[in-house]
Amino acid sequence: MTATQAETIAVTDRITLRAVEERYTAELHNLVTKNRAWLRTAFDWAQYVGTEDDTRRNVQSNQMLHQRGYAKMYLIFQDDVLAGVLSFNAIEPTNKTGYIGYWLDEAHQGKGILSHALQAFMRYYAERGEIRRFVIKCRVDNVRSNKVALRNGFVLEGCLREAEFLNGHFDDVNTYAKIVSL
Numbered sequence: 001m002t003a004t005q006a007e008t009i010a011v012t013d014r015i016t017l018r019a020v021e022e023r024y025t026a027e028l029h030n031l032v033t034k035n036r037a038w039l040r041t042a043f044d045w046a047q048y049v050g051t052e053d054d055t056r057r058n059v060q061s062n063q064m065l066h067q068r069g070y071a072k073m074y075l076i077f078q079d080d081v082l083a084g085v086l087s088f089n090a091i092e093p094t095n096k097t098g099y100i101g102y103w104l105d106e107a108h109q110g111k112g113i114l115s116h117a118l119q120a121f122m123r124y125y126a127e128r129g130e131i132r133r134f135v136i137k138c139r140v141d142n143v144r145s146n147k148v149a150l151r152n153g154f155v156l157e158g159c160l161r162e163a164e165f166l167n168g169h170f171d172d173v174n175t176y177a178k179i180v181s182l
Contacts, residue, residue, distance in 0.1 A: 009074065011120040015113060017074035017086060020062050024075055027082045029055035031105055038106060042142055044166050062087075069093060069130075076104065076117050083108040086117050091131070098131040102148070109144070118152050126180040133179050139164055140172040149176040 007019035018024075029052045032039065039046035049055060065071035073087040084104035091098050100121075104114050125131040136154055138145035150156075154176035162170035 020073040025056045097133040099135045136176045154178045
């Protein structure tokens with residue numbers, strides 16, 4: 001069993017974060033497919049997920065990055081049902097900085113799942129001494145994502161003008177950060 005196979009972060013009695021594994025490929029692909037329409041409004045990558053093999057390649061790549069410590073991808077489960085993804089899209093080990101990405105199945109949104117998962121995720125990595133500066137970058141127009149950052153104690157550090165290309169145009173991106181020192 002590899003380190004990622006055993007890696008689970010308990011969030012609540014109903015919510016867990018499980019490190020990405022190939023055995024979740026079909027479930028993850030089905031969730032992306034189910035949410036494709038709204039995912040395309042928020043993420044450029046959603047348009048490139050076609051087949052389950054595309055998802056499998058993504059999972060395999062993320063497993064390798066996870067094991068090497070360059071990124072971390074977790075699947076959010078509520079009552080053993082896959083509900084979304086929470087990850088460090090990039091990690092700067094020397095600076096102890098992690099860049100957070102996330103999305104939830106539409107049916108699971110608005111229930112506090114993401115905030116609970118985010119708090120447990122940050123606590124886990126802060127307690128291990130691996131990450132102390134947590135960063136969320138989100139499009140200015142993505143109201144829900146901006147609210148997640150603010151609701152979880154992140155501070156707006158600035159706005160990057162025309163920093164993200166999505167659906168044929170460049171959007172402004174807010175950068176939030178939270179420093180957790182133990």
